[in-house]
Amino acid sequence: GAVVSQHPSRVICKSGTSVKIECRSLDFQATTMFWYRQFPKQSLMLMATSNEGSKATYEQGVEKDKFLINHASLTLSTLTVTSAHPEDSSFYICSAGTSGDNEQFFGPGTRLTVL
Amino acid sequence: AQSVAQPEDQVNVAEGNPLTVKCTYSVSGNPYLFWYVQYPNRGLQFLLKYITGDNLVKGSYGFEAEFNKSQTSFHLKKPSALVSDSALYFCAVRFSYGNNRLAFGKGNQVVVIP
Numbered sequence: 001g002a003v004v005s006q007h008p009s010r011v012i013c014k015s016g017t018s019v020k021i022e023c024r025s026l027d028f029q030a031t032t033m034f035w036y037r038q039f040p041k042q043s044l045m046l047m048a049t050s051n052e053g054s055k056a057t058y059e060q061g062v063e064k065d066k067f068l069i070n071h072a073s074l075t076l077s078t079l080t081v082t083s084a085h086p087e088d089s090s091f092y093i094c095s096a097g098t099s100g101d102n103e104q105f106f107g108p109g110t111r112l113t114v115l
Numbered sequence: 116a117q118s119v120a121q122p123e124d125q126v127n128v129a130e131g132n133p134l135t136v137k138c139t140y141s142v143s144g145n146p147y148l149f150w151y152v153q154y155p156n157r158g159l160q161f162l163l164k165y166i167t168g169d170n171l172v173k174g175s176y177g178f179e180a181e182f183n184k185s186q187t188s189f190h191l192k193k194p195s196a197l198v199s200d201s202a203l204y205f206c207a208v209r210f211s212y213g214n215n216r217l218a219f220g221k222g223n224q225v226v227v228i229p
Contacts, residue, residue, distance in 0.1 A: 006158075032215055043205065043221045044159075093158050097215045104215060106151070106158040 002028050004096050006107035013084055014115055021079045021110045023094030029074035030096035034104060035067070038091040050077045084114040117142045119206045121220035129228050134196040136223050138189045138206030147209035148189045149217065150180055152202050159205065165189060176200070196227045 003026040013019050023033055032051055036044040048069050050056040056069035066088075068080040077096075081088050091111055095104040119140045128134050140146055147166055151159040163174025170182045180191045191204060204223045210216040 004158075034216065041203075041222075041224070043219045046216060046218075049216055091156075095159075103149075103161060103164060104217060105161070108158040109156065111156065 002096070002105040004030075004094065004105045004107040006092075006094055006110050008110060009108060010111045010113075012113045012115065015085050016083055019081045019084055019112060021081075021092055021094075021112075023077045023079070023096070023107050025075045025096045025105070028096075028098065028105075030077075030098060031074065032097050033071055033077035034095045034097075035069060035077075035079050036093045036095070038093060038109075040091075044093060047079075081112065084112070086114045088112065089114045117208045117210050117218050119148075119208050119218060119220040121204075121206055121223050123223055124221075125224045125226060127226045127228060128196045130198055131195050134191075134193040134200065134225065134227070136191040136204050136206075136225060138191065138220060139187050140189060140206075140208050141187065142208055146182075146189075148180075148182065149207040149209070150174065150178070150189075150191050151205045151207065153205065153222075154202050162191070162204075196225075198227045198229050201225055201227045 005024045007022045035047045038044050047062045048056045048058045050069050050071040052071050052074050058064045071077040091109050093109045095106045097104045149164045150162040153159050162178050163172050165172050165182045173179045178193050206220040207217040
């Protein structure tokens with residue numbers, strides 16, 4: 001089946017620093033990747049939709065300058081949390097899909113803790 | 116707007132008993148419905164989906180779900196629950212055709228009691 005990886009799985013950083021999270025589709029080409037944020041015992045909140053070679057589409061209320069998304073190839077999308085603050089601490093999950101496909105394949109998630 | 120509701124917070128069931136996790140949806144047009152399971156500190160694992168065809172959909176790990184258009188429901192079921200089924204279950208609906216964005220329900224914690 002389709003496999004999506006995320007790196008790192010866990011990161012702890014100081015307030016004010018930037019953190020980059022990678023999302024890779026390992027065995028298929030993903031025309032679209034999605035970034036979600038999940039708070040403890042809560043649902044996934046879609047942050048943005050990323051299409052290869054174009055700018056990401058952000059959901060309402062998500063700061064595009066705060067959460068930089070790059071989808072440079074069909075197998076890699078990155079999310080950079082800029083000038084991270086403790087309130088950015090969360091579980092970030094990416095997913096990937098192909099054009100016309102009805103299914104998204106999810107990565108294992110990245111636990112971000114900002115001190 | 117597309118949305119899903121999972122009315123219960125937690126579902127407790129004894130091992131070996133039938134398990135049902137409820138989901139109702141609201142969509143414009145034909146619904147594309149999904150169930151995912153999440154184990155602690157892990158991403159989501161796909162269980163099953165309904166796009167078209169038979170209302171009863173069979174998925175992974177012995178789970179199935181029944182699409183009921185009149186009741187706008189897509190309840191997840193398993194005839195005999197296992198302790199290993201204890202996890203967080205999410206129902207989701209796709210936003211619109213040609214766009215794979217998903218809207219998730221709040222999730223249900225399932226606890227299977229040995």
